[in-house]
Amino acid sequence: MKSIKVLGTGCANCKTTLKLIEEAALAKGVEVKLEKVEDMAAILGYGVMSTPGVVVDGKVVHAGGVPGKSAVEGWLGSAESCCGCCGKE
Secondary structure (H helix, E strand, O other): OEEEEEEOOOOHHHHHHHHHHHHHHHHHOOOEEEEEEOOHHHHHHOOOOOOOEEEEOOEEEEEOOOOOHHHHHHHHOOHHHOOOOOOOO
């Protein structure tokens, strides 16, 4: 299971990013632990100065603006980690 945190104070872009990740995980059948982090001290602790920020398994992978769908899908798993059982390689 991937641990994903969306960093931001609740702006529209942060909410859109959260929804985009939820939808992509559901579509790919990937189980994720999704967390919204709104505490500024915690956000700054990741070194993120522009929100929304996205942290996957403890690593900052995005900061500032809504990420693209292909980027989100990449965070959820690449073809290398796919066994091919579902036909979506």
